[in-house]
Amino acid sequence: EADIYQTPRYLVIGTGKKITLECSQTMGHDKMYWYQQDPGMELHLIHYSYGVNSTEKGDLSSESTVSRIRTEHFPLTLESARPSHTSQYLCAVSLNTEAFFGQGTRLTVV
Amino acid sequence: DQQVKQNSPSLSVQEGRISILNCDYTNSMFDYFLWYKKYPAEGPTFLISISSIKDKNEDGRFTVFLNKSAKHLSLHIVPSQPGDSAVYFCAAPRDSGYALNFGKGTSLLVTP
Numbered sequence: 024e025a026d027i028y029q030t031p032r033y034l035v036i037g038t039g040k041k042i043t044l045e046c047s048q049t050m051g052h053d054k055m056y057w058y059q060q061d062p063g064m065e066l067h068l069i070h071y072s073y074g075v076n077s078t079e080k081g082d083l084s085s086e087s088t089v090s091r092i093r094t095e096h097f098p099l100t101l102e103s104a105r106p107s108h109t110s111q112y113l114c115a116v117s118l119n120t121e122a123f124f125g126q127g128t129r130l131t132v133v
Numbered sequence: 134d135q136q137v138k139q140n141s142p143s144l145s146v147q148e149g150r151i152s153i154l155n156c157d158y159t160n161s162m163f164d165y166f167l168w169y170k171k172y173p174a175e176g177p178t179f180l181i182s183i184s185s186i187k188d189k190n191e192d193g194r195f196t197v198f199l200n201k202s203a204k205h206l207s208l209h210i211v212p213s214q215p216g217d218s219a220v221y222f223c224a225a226p227r228d229s230g231y232a233l234n235f236g237k238g239t240s241l242l243v244t245p
Contacts, residue, residue, distance in 0.1 A: 029176075054231055063142065065135070065235040066177070066222070081232065113176050117231045120165050124176030 026050060029114050029125035036104055036132055044099045044128045046114030055097040056115040056122065059083060066113060072097055104132040136160045137225055139236035146243050152210040154239045156223030159204065163225040167233070168197060168208050171220045180221070181208070213243045 026049040036042055048055065053074040058066040058081075068081030072091040086108070087101050101108055109132050115122040138157045146152045156166070164185040169177035183190040183197045183206065190197050196209045210217055220240045224233040 027176075032174075056232055058235075063237065065137075065237045066233075068232050071232050111174070115176075120226050120231060121167065121179055121182065122231070122233055123179065124169075127174065127176045129174055 027114060027116055027123060027125035029112075029128050031128060032126060033129045034131070036130070038103075038105055038132055040104050042101050042104055042130070044112050044114075044130070046097045046099070046125060047095050048097075048116045049095065050116065050118075051094055052116045052118050053094065054117045055091070056117070057081075057087075057089060057097070057099050058113040058115060059085070060111045060113060060127075070099065104130075106132045108132050134159075135234075135236075136163075137223055137234045137236040139223055139239050141239050142237070143240045143242070146213045146241065148215055148243055148245050149212045152208075152213045152217065152241055152243065154208040154210075154221050154223075154241065156206045156208075156236055157204055158206075158223075158225060160225070160234075161201075161204065165226055166197070166199065166206050167224045168195075169222045169224060169235075170217075171222060171238070173220075177222060210241075213241075215243050215245060217241060218243050 028047045030045045057070040060066045067083035069085040070089040072078045113127045114125040167182040168180040171177040199206045220238040222238045223236040
């Protein structure tokens, strides 16, 4: 099982600020993902990566960007936060079909 | 178009009784299904899975049943415990890669 760390756990930030949500894993798996989830809704894939220097957008249109410079690190950045970005952001890692999730970041933009 | 559907947003069960959570899917190419459990403000944790070559998989109190002809699977929890109270998500890997399609989840409440 992968150890996945997300920071911060909670973030309240003002509109227009730039933020980076951190995601790190210690198992060396190539496949990493960012999902976005709101209460009562499914998890929506917003970004994924199958290895270093590989990033793709998911199904849900997102104004965020990601990078994958190192295998263990997959940060997500919002250049200018808006209230519509308020959500829970979940980072995941998979080796095969099972995905393992971090504890998530609950983002609130005021 | 949502390919994994959980049509019951919530379920309430008494402690000790059976909880049955249902999931339907539309894509007959799905060959693997997973159930995740999620507490508020935390990430989902993997619970149990089933391959499409099986119709049942059991792990302790948790059993998943798959009916391929009906494109339906269910998660049974017996006996239910208050600590099982959480949101349960059904998921299936996409056609390409290993990202998952998720249902909207069913919120289970187990009362003492």
